[in-house]
Amino acid sequence: MKAKSTKKFSAVKDRAATEARILNAARTIFARRGYDAAGLREIAELAQANLSLISRYFGGKEGLLTALTDQFVAARREGGLSYPPQDTLRDEIHCYLHTKLHDDLKDEEIVRLIVSRAAIDTEFRKTAGAHLDGQVDANFHSRIKLLQDAGKVASDMDIDLLFATIMHVSFSVNFFGAMIGDRSESEIDALFNGFATALAHGLPVRH
Structure with missing residues (x-):
């Protein structure tokens, strides 16, 4: 046996x-x-x-791309964040956005592959959409909970909506700004800084 x-x-x-x-x-x-x-x-x-x-x-080949997409998403949800917890929501969002930018640039080839294929392949777009479900990053969620426990963020803030908003901005800036538009680091930082400041003053809450 x-x-x-x-x-x-x-x-x-x-x-x-x-x-x-x-x-x-x-x-x-x-x-x-x-x-x-x-x-x-x-x-x-x-x-x-x-x-x-x-x-x-x-x-087959489409299955390989789907598996690579799955692998890419799983890597984003595992492990911890490379920067220490921040004292304010604005700083937490700002640091998180820079971390995701670094991750995307490190994996630029697979990011470009997924986005370009999803743009022209309807079936893959459906599959990728199922994998890229917008599920809250547990690392980010725990950071927001720390701020809530410290009384620095409202207890009824909608963390799911906050994260979804951050991810949309992250994708737009990282792909169209950094990868396609080749914007400078200072321009990217200005965008992240402005967004983090604006969102921190207009927190989404659960209804």
């Missing part, structure tokens, strides 16, 4: 490792050639995996 259990665990571990290699390879090839020109055989070769495993594990 123990031998069977060990063998099963090993198989699961091997599959996970192969899936990770395939996803890393897909990300590289998609970035290098674009989604349409990317070939599954090239992805399999880079991943040193059997071509048939891509269909078995992911269902």
